[in-house]
Amino acid sequence: MATPMQVQNQQVTPQQPPNPAQAAQLQHAEIDPVAKFKNLLPRLKESLGILFKSAGEVFRYHATQDSGTRPGDSPQQKFEKSLEEFYALCDQIEINLKLALEMHSHFLDSMRYSPFPVVSSFKMDTQQEGFHYPQYLLTVRTQINCATEIHDVLTEFATKMADQPTS
Known part of the structure; x- marks a missing residue:
């Protein structure tokens, strides 16, 4: 445990605030459903690989069980967990794609019925x-x-x- 003198002698380095361009890109990624989709896609690919591995383990477990040997613990729970994770990612991707489609539809309606386009709040071009x-x-x-x-x-x-x- 540090004494009060040691705590006073430690220098605290403040975190650098992100520059405005990075903050705008981060905000854009948080708002834009297509950017969220692009971020979820590698996770979905990884989850699918884990799902296939756990399905293979379940298949191997049942094959050894059918051959008459006593296998160890069933990998069924791992398979179910990876399947749930895969479905959750699929649901998130579906929601983001539906949201992107709805936003695109609203944009087209805005272009059709408004004399000027609506400026998005997350676009960096303010001109x-x-x-x-x-x-x-x-x-x-x-x-x-x-x-x-x-x-x-x-x-x-x-x-x-x-x-x-x-x-």
Whole structure:
């Protein structure tokens, strides 16, 4: 155990803060589902290899058991654990790919129905022309209000048409 004098004499080296480019890339990797997919792919490959090895061990165990010899402990639990890990990684990849598809669909809708593209918050190019998210929300609210007004006018017109006597 260190004495208080020894603790005072130890120099503490502060951690270097990441530069802005590294921080932006890290934030981009945390947000972007395609980047998450790319990070999960090597883990999935490794998990598949472990799954195949444990399946081979289970197969070998049952083969020795069928031949009449007494094998050791069953590798069934290891196989089930590696299978669960493989399925969990597959589920994460599926979720990220579905999210990427949904984000792409939203982007296409934004391009179709907005006069300017929406600027992503995680893109490093800030000189790009387009809406920032608050401006985009304002545009969407305006479009919703216009659609509501059109709906109200059409409902009022339909009500008046139904109230008029037919001649």
